[in-house]
Amino acid sequence: xxxxxxxxxxxxxxxxxxxxxxxxxxxxxxxxxxxxxxxxxxxxxxxxxxxxxxxxxxxxxxxxxxxxxxxxxxxxxxxxxxxxxxxxxxxxxxxxxxxxxxxxxxxxxxxxxxxxxxxxxxxxxxxxxxxxxxxxxxxxxxxxxxxxxxxxxxxxxxxxxxxxxxxxxxxxxxxxxxxxxxxxxxxxxxxxxxxxx
Amino acid sequence: xxxxxxxxxxxxxxxxxxxxxxxxxxxxxxxxxxxxxxxxxxxxxxxxxxxxxxxxxxxxxxxxxxxxxxxxxxxxxxxxxxxxxxxxxxxxxxxxxxxxxxxxxxxxxxxxxxxxxxxxxxxxxxxxxxxxxxxxxxxxxxxxxxxxxxxxxxxxxxxxxxxxxxxxxxxxxxxxxxxxxxxxxxxxxxxxxxxxx
DNA sequence: CTTAAAGTAGACCAGTCAGTCTATTACAAT
DNA sequence: ATTGTAATAGACTGACTGGTCTACTTTAAG
Numbered sequence: 001x002x003x004x005x006x007x008x009x010x011x012x013x014x015x016x017x018x019x020x021x022x023x024x025x026x027x028x029x030x031x032x033x034x035x036x037x038x039x040x041x042x043x044x045x046x047x048x049x050x051x052x053x054x055x056x057x058x059x060x061x062x063x064x065x066x067x068x069x070x071x072x073x074x075x076x077x078x079x080x081x082x083x084x085x086x087x088x089x090x091x092x093x094x095x096x097x098x099x100x101x102x103x104x105x106x107x108x109x110x111x112x113x114x115x116x117x118x119x120x121x122x123x124x125x126x127x128x129x130x131x132x133x134x135x136x137x138x139x140x141x142x143x144x145x146x147x148x149x150x151x152x153x154x155x156x157x158x159x160x161x162x163x164x165x166x167x168x169x170x171x172x173x174x175x176x177x178x179x180x181x182x183x184x185x186x187x188x189x190x191x192x193x194x195x196x197x
Numbered sequence: 198x199x200x201x202x203x204x205x206x207x208x209x210x211x212x213x214x215x216x217x218x219x220x221x222x223x224x225x226x227x228x229x230x231x232x233x234x235x236x237x238x239x240x241x242x243x244x245x246x247x248x249x250x251x252x253x254x255x256x257x258x259x260x261x262x263x264x265x266x267x268x269x270x271x272x273x274x275x276x277x278x279x280x281x282x283x284x285x286x287x288x289x290x291x292x293x294x295x296x297x298x299x300x301x302x303x304x305x306x307x308x309x310x311x312x313x314x315x316x317x318x319x320x321x322x323x324x325x326x327x328x329x330x331x332x333x334x335x336x337x338x339x340x341x342x343x344x345x346x347x348x349x350x351x352x353x354x355x356x357x358x359x360x361x362x363x364x365x366x367x368x369x370x371x372x373x374x375x376x377x378x379x380x381x382x383x384x385x386x387x388x389x390x391x392x393x394x
Numbered sequence: 395c396t397t398a399a400a401g402t403a404g405a406c407c408a409g410t411c412a413g414t415c416t417a418t419t420a421c422a423a424t
Numbered sequence: 425a426t427t428g429t430a431a432t433a434g435a436c437t438g439a440c441t442g443g444t445c446t447a448c449t450t451t452a453a454g
Contacts, residue, residue, distance in 0.1 A: 020311055025221045027442080029442090039444095040404070040445090041401070043443070049443090102307070110219075113297070113369040113370050114298065120370055124370040124371055127371075155382070161363070162360055162363035162364040163360040164363065165363035165366055166360050166362040167359040169307055170362070175321075179359050182352050183356055186353065190388045203431080224410075237434065241430080241431060
């Protein structure tokens with residue numbers, strides 16, 4: 001398995017199609033067609049469609065984690081500012097895809113959590129990793145006194161991730177980033193606030 | 198079209214299967230099998246699977262709206278208490294379905310928004326109706342002085358719906374209602390608070 | 395140069411999909 | 425009793441599904 005170029009092409013095309021159409025609506029043949037790879041190669045690299053789906057998730061999670069680190073662990077920027085940038089990047093992405101794609105992990109979480117425990121576990125792990133990134137950022141904000149210390153950062157991280165994923169869903173159905181803006185605004189106005197003396 | 202019993206059976210079975218497996222993963226034959234209706238009847242009442250899916254959404258939205266009215270427009274109960282009951286009912290439902298089903302509209306919103314504008318519009322309308330119910334409840338809370346007046350109730354409603362839908366998604370992938378509890382806790386602790394004098 | 399394995403290639407398979415078709419039954423209006 | 429229509433019934437269709445199979449090509453090691 002030296003030459004991974006074909007495998008990577010499959011994963012890239014798969015990620016794109018699955019992001020757009022979902023997992024069940026994306027056929028293997030469609031993936032093969034868009035990247036010009038024959039079926040023999042597909043089943044050389046992946047044992048099944050599920051195996052392929054998991055590889056797509058893993059690849060996306062790994063790639064996206066780099067973005068997340070760059071945004072949320074950037075010690076040159078104040079923690080709350082990092083969060084704002086993270087939200088801004090999310091909104092930009094939503095515009096770029098014309099409000100159709102949203103978040104691959106969120107999409108698959110909805111579609112596959114009830115269908116397969118293997119998928120559910122994989123997606124849940126990704127979410128938990130994201131939450132941990134938020135926790136670090138929020139801890140930094142608490143250490144600086146930018147936000148109150150009486151709320152556990154883990155609880156805040158869960159709150160933020162839930163809210164953001166939900167806002168993405170609403171943005172998709174509404175075809176507008178307004179719910180994302182609304183969420184961010186109230187979050188910074190009411191939740192991520194300096195402690196009152 | 199006098200006898201709607203067959204049509205209703207189809208919609209009921211469809212709602213159940215689609216809630217569990219999603220729209221694309223639910224075949225018409227599976228729906229027919231679970232309620233013992235022949236295919237001829239299906240295409241007598243519905244012109245296509247999409248038409249059927251829209252009927253399922255409509256039926257769910259109508260039925261659920263009654264629950265929503267009973268919970269959120271109950272003038273015998275303080276507005277914020279109504280909201281808490283609404284959240285409690287949602288959590289109970291999540292337990293009942295073993296964290297698999299979640300919210301039909303949310304599920305279909307993720308799965309179908311990018312696939313079909315007709316579905317997207319239908320689902321968006323349902324979401325907007327729900328938001329309106331929240332708006333009324335929040336306005337009542339503001340009128341009583343239970344929450345601050347400086348945040349537009351429309352913005353708050355959007356915030357709450359996004360957060361709640363996202364929490365349901367996280368609850369599904371985590372197989373635990375913890376994210377839903379977390380969301381509710383911080384919402385009432387930080388957002389739905391009395392105005393500081 | 396030989397050989398074994400990795401990878402490419404696509405025809406092919408059984409099963410399933412949404413949707414069509416024809417036949418039959420139930421029931422209302424006349 | 426007759427006729428028209430609503431509804432039931434399910435066999436059937438072509439397209440497509442995930443997955444298998446065999447044949448071929450490339451690559452690298454001995």
